[in-house]
Amino acid sequence: MSAIDVDLAVNGFITGLFYALMAVGLSLIFGILKIVNFAHGEFYMVGAYAYTLVALALGVPVWVALPFAFLVGAALGWATERTLMRPLYAGYTSWGLMRDEYAVIVTFGLSLFLINLVDKVIGPYAYRGPPLVETSRVVLGPVLISGHRLLAAGIAIAVILATAALIKWSFWGQQIRAVSQNRLGASLAGIDTAKASAIVFMLSGGLAAFAGALLSPVINASPDVGIFPAVKSYIIVVLGGMGSVPGAIVASLLLGVIESFGAVYLSYQYRDAFGLILLMLFLLFRPQGLFGEKGREV
């Protein structure tokens, strides 16, 4: 393996980790509500601004600003669920009565609203978040990486593992999984499905905002900063298997590495098309995705 290949593999893996932070939340929402949240990228954008502005304007230390951004995202997720998503499953009795088109319209509208709100209130200018460490270059063998990017990758691994553990072993994680498997069955078993939905939206919003905050020194917060990562997340969620958290993580890493190598050895121009090509191949030959299960409705 040449030096450039090691560089590409490491860079692709790190990019995949950042994709995963975004995609896991989106996957959780799909798992429990069977909807795609088109405002997911804007949760990311809000997190980037929350971290950057609190740290720059108020002088709050970055290690306080980072969890603060998570809380802002979680609060936004909770507010979104309570005010906009509840009508989706109010009076719900079976999957067939879910008003999917409502979710598409309302989350798309929320996305446009948040982009334009930030544009008008904070302004169109980009803001670069303060890095977690000031070291601009770290040499690791053949790999040259910024100190912030390296540290952010480590934090991303920790957060992804913590989220996976939370879903797998915690009391609320088990309830979320139950609702995800069968909402009606879970409610008959006494699980508060509305509360589970609210927790999922909070977690999803928090994770997206955390990703935005963590990456704000790299991506520079601007009103439309969330659009691109959100598109990647939609692709990843399908590749990983709709609603599968492990699938979303594996698909994120896979996409990050494929894009990294493909951009150098195939064509940089088509870098963003690789994910779409993969998506088409999966839809043709393995529509359930990497970790999804084949479903059938009667």
Added chain:
Amino acid sequence: MANFSRRGALRAGLATAAALALTAGAQAADPIKVGVTITQSPPGSVVQGTQVKDGLDVAAKIINDAGGVDGRKIELVIEDTQGLPEKARAAVEKLITRDKVVAITGEHQSSAALAGIEVAHRYKIPYINTNGWSDVIREKGYPEVFNPGNYNSRVGSAAAATMKELGAKRVLSFAENTDYGIGLAKAIGEALKKIAPDIEYKYETLDRASKDFLPAILPLRANPPDAIINLMLPPAAYIMMNQVYEQGVAPSAKTWLYDGSGLADYPDFWQNVKEAGKGMLVFGLYHPKMAQPPLGKEVGDAYTAKTKNEPNRLLFQAADSLFLIADAIKRAKSTEPEAIIKALGETKYTGTRGEITFAKDKGFAFNQWLEVPYVTFQMTEVNQKVGDSALVSQPGQPIDKSKLWKPAK
């Protein structure tokens, strides 16, 4: 009967005269509507849109405070295009058919301008292209479209001349995937072929919505070029610059970073790039140390008083766009589109940046002010104001190499 007729005719004459006087009075009071298309919301460059709007507002105030155009005030009717061609097309259509504007101006993105001029051409309404650099806008040869702003061939020649003077052997451009970016990257290539055919040149197209350019940058580490030219707009340009810097590629002892997009006078420039901007060479359409006509000073001072910001190139380009429309209406003594277009074609007007005339040659020079003044300057410190940067070449002069700074590593 004859008596009645005379009296009637007299009354009718008086009534007509009174009506005409009233109408003339009303016309004199009616503002002259000028349509403006700019980006006020994403995904286009809202920063540019804001700067253009500021320039037009300042110019409109100067014109109106001086009594307007033949006693009529200028009224700006603004439409947001979001930088999208389809929205620009719809905006121009609406401004012409519903708002009845006499001319259109303000556009600052080539893709949007290319869409907008098609509509202006169809309705034969004068269109002053404020900042669309793409040569294709001129190559269309539309008689309604006038270009007092910069153009790709001009930047191409300037960048090529600078690369030659720097002694570069290998040059790489990072261009955004728009008409502007790709057009400019090609224009530099054409200019290099003419004046420095020995320079090995290539360009890489980057998605302006992307946030990670490392796959395009990593291969450069092993064998960096002598110069990297930025042909991207913010915020993507800032991200690319930071990643090029973090990888130790440029600015470095080996590689120059040359900005062909006028980034340095964006108000958010330093906050977003910090160390990555130190050492950057800039193709500049404005520098406080440049000689300017008195109108330029007046516009710059009015802008600073209004916004507390330093003037920037788009401010002057936008102001000139409106001054030219006002000047053409005054000389034409009419707001009829045909008369304004004719007057614009005969323009000889000293605006904020110099004496503006429009060439008539075919191709990129059509209806173009060819002698748009430019300089080269270098940012030698982090957070440096443009006015404090090193002016390494004056308009029309070669680079003074003794003023250049390069990092030790």
